Amino acid sequence: MTRSGQEYLASLRDGREIWLDGERVADVTRHPAFRNTAASLAGLYDLAHDSEHSAVLTRGGVHRAYAVPRSYEDLVARREAYKVWAEASFGFLGRTPDYMAGGAAGFAALPGVFTTGAHDGAANALAYHRRLAEGDLYPTFTIANPQIDRTRSAAEQEEDDLVVRVVAEKDDGIVVRGAKMIGTAAVFGNEVIVGTIEPLAPQDAEHAVCFSLPVGTPGLKLLSRTSYEAGARSVFDNPLSSRFDENDALLVCDDVFVPWENVLAYRDVDVAFRMWWHTPxxxxxxxxxxxxxxxxxxxxxxxxxxxxxxxxxxxxxxxxxxxxxxxxxxxxxxxxxxxxxxxxxxxxxxxxxxxxxxxxxxxxxxxxxxxxxxxxxxxxxxxxxxxxxxxxxxxxxxxxxxxxxxxxxxxxxxxxxxxxxxxxxxxxxxxxxxxxxxxxxxxxxxxxxxxxxxxxxxxxxxxxxxxxxxxxxxxxxxxxxxx
Ligand SMILES: Cc1cc2nc3c(=O)[nH]c(=O)nc-3n(C[C@H](O)[C@H](O)[C@H](O)COP(=O)(O)OP(=O)(O)OC[C@H]3O[C@@H](n4cnc5c(N)ncnc54)[C@H](O)[C@@H]3O)c2cc1C
Missing domain, CATH: 1.20.140.10 (Butyryl-CoA Dehydrogenase, subunit A, domain 3)
Incomplete structure (x- = not known):
């Protein structure tokens, strides 16, 4: 079932490690740099329970963005749902939960892309989609490598772990280290995908990994940019930035453990790329x-x-x-x-x-x-x-x-x-x-x-x-x- 705004806000109090202006943020739902935007996002969840909008936003108790469209009519219905949420922020919240929800539905439409000899991520991709849809979770993603040196591949950078890579393999999962950009709305999400949407070079196999983690996972850090919400004087003076500052953060994995069931692509430059482009x-x-x-x-x-x-x-x-x-x-x-x-x-x-x-x-x-x-x-x-x-x-x-x-x-x-x-x-x-x-x-x-x-x-x-x-x-x- 879709969550209420209050349930969504409660889910953000999970010990997540968010940094702003040299300080760790104790609670994004109460901090003056984030709380109004968190409330705006909670308002989106509440719309799904509003009699005027629930039929457009949901089907069978699940947000329409999670449905795998089977027809032209399904696409139109999904767009009508997108439009309701887009209008709620006048188009200024780009990464509302329905964005990556559509991506997850894309994975579920063609899970075979995740199946390779080395790692079969198909079941994990389907479970990812199901987990998000059933929990009405807020998924975000960081799938660009830090800029550092765009003339070199991930493996050719000055240090091995500038770009997220696998540093250890265990029976029950992997350990990853490195960074990704840009985590829009990651501080407000429940899970974040870490991957790479651009082609990796053949030598980048250690970096060719894609996984999704709860934002509160130990070692996962989000380093926030300047908060425009914090700089706003009031809603009257800054009506958009005070309420719709979806945030962008650098994601750093400081030896983060990822269970196998969360790994979608593993040491495979082909799957890491095709999962975005060959699925919908x-x-x-x-x-x-x-x-x-x-x-x-x-x-x-x-x-x-x-x-x-x-x-x-x-x-x-x-x-x-x-x-x-x-x-x-x-x-x-x-x-x-x-x-x-x-x-x-x-x-x-x-x-x-x-x-x-x-x-x-x-x-x-x-x-x-x-x-x-x-x-x-x-x-x-x-x-x-x-x-x-x-x-x-x-x-x-x-x-x-x-x-x-x-x-x-x-x-x-x-x-x-x-x-x-x-x-x-x-x-x-x-x-x-x-x-x-x-x-x-x-x-x-x-x-x-x-x-x-x-x-x-x-x-x-x-x-x-x-x-x-x-x-x-x-x-x-x-x-x-x-x-
Ligand atoms: C506000 C904002 C929010 C974003 N949110 C997200 C997000 O939530 N998740 C996420 O994964 N990503 C996000 N992105 C990141 C986005 O995916 C990247 O910005 C995008 O992939 C482009 O990469 P880049 O910024 O590193 O630019 P670069 O690839 O560094 O390119 C910048 C410029 O450098 C030049 N250049 C660089 N390389 C070449 C080349 N090979 N040939 C020719 N010219 C070149 C071009 O002039 C180009 O315009 C966000 C970006 C912005 C700005």
Whole structure:
């Protein structure tokens, strides 16, 4: 059965080792750097019990993201569930539990990928999926190697255990040491997957391991980045960063013991890679992410409309054109979701499942990574200086001397000072704050770096049809063809 928000919060009090600003965090549900976001995530769990949303979010008492889709209709139903959670954070919580839940369902759709001579991870992959779905757990993942030196493979780095590797093998499991990036929402998760989504070199066998562990496992450390939630003055002043700071952490395994039943891939560079790309796991990631991206563009476009209305520039033709472009991008983002569903594919060799179309899913990453920074820039240009010329705190509006001054000078026709300050603070949190900068980097990189996904599109995109069409044109005439 799905958990309540309170049950979810209680599950985070498990002795997990989280570090922030040189101090160990005793309880993420109470610490001022994390507690509001934890409460926002708990709110998602509560939505599953809400009569308005439970039928969309769950089926048979399990969140829909955990279901292995069997038809086009199942994909649509899953997207409708993704949309409810995406709207709850206006698209700013990227790694809600449904993200990796879709990945786990992808593993369960094609468990044969995990079977090799050396280690049979198929039963473990199915058990992983079942454990998460039945416990309604929050899975996260760290599947990129620390940057350190991108010209060398994992095994060629200056030290052996910079990238997570196996340091000991025991009867009941393995011991691992090293680091992974970037654990988005890992501090809020119940389990974290440690693996590698990019190809490893043949010499990287010791690093070719993938496993999932409870976040509270001894030796597993999460080193948090700056908390934007901690830096927020109030919900009024920083409405997004105060509540939707999903956190990013460096994951360090300090001689962590992993039981065999948690090991999905072991000393096998092929399985460590194929588990993401040959199962529907990655395409399922994109299905969730594309739905959230569409929602985020809807939200940002709404902000743009409200800001231009507040500035009374909304009717200017040049401004209307930019709003038209933004609305066009919303439709584009939506179209990618619908088209990926409509071009769904059977999971080849799987257990009767389907997945969104690969070609369009992969292309979505290119569109989103390129469109997001442009969208932010367009809205900043529409907003002008008002998003900066704001009182440091909304409390100034209540001050006996400052309040009257702000009400006189920080207003627009039909928009009194309090409404204007509220709107523009929300806009700046979304567009120009440190939190906003992190979101721009997120949208560019969370699905891998462009040099990787552009190459992949070049290899796997439908180049044959494009080339054939151009060739057919060339073949239709020659030097002897007249006017
Ligand atoms: C906010 C955020 C959240 C994230 N969350 C997660 C998460 O939860 N889990 C997770 O596993 N990962 C996460 N990621 C990590 C993400 O998977 C990586 O950022 C991504 O894989 C790209 O790797 P990288 O950042 O190391 O960039 P790099 O691979 O180092 O690339 C950076 C730049 O270096 C250049 N470059 C590097 N190598 C080459 C090359 N061979 N050829 C040409 N140019 C090159 C390119 O200009 C490239 O854009 C997150 C990233 C961000 C930014």
């Amino acid at each position: 796991a990655y395409v399922n990631f994109v299905h969730q992410a594309a739905t959230r991206f569409w929602t985020k563009l809807e939200f940002l476009t709404g902000i743009a409309i409200l800001v231009t209305k507040a500035n009374n520039t909304h009717q200017l033709p040049q401004v209307t054109q930019v709003i038209g472009r933004l609305l066009g991008r919303v439709a584009q983002a939506k179209a990618f979701v619908l088209a990926a569903e409509a071009s769904y594919e059977q999971v080849d060799g799987g257990r009767g499942g389907v997945m969104p179309g690969k070609d369009i899913s992969f292309a979505q990453r290119i569109m989103a990574g390129e469109l997001y920074p442009r969208t932010v820039e367009d809205i900043k240009l529409l907003a002008g200086g008002g998003v900066v010329q704001l009182p440091a705190s909304g409390q100034d509006l209540l001050h006996p001397e400052l309040g009257p001054l702000l009400r006189k000078y920080v207003r627009s026709p039909g928009t009194p000072a309090e409404d204007r300050v509220k709107l523009l603070k929300l806009a700046w949190d979304a567009l120009g704050s440190e939190f906003a900068g992190r979101h721009e980097q997120y949208e560019r990189f969370y699905h891998g770096a462009p040099h990787v996904y552009l190459m992949q599109q070049a290899w796997e995109g439908d180049s044959a049809s494009c080339e054939a069409l151009a060739r057919s044109c060339l073949d239709g005439y020659g030097l002897g063809t007249g006017r």
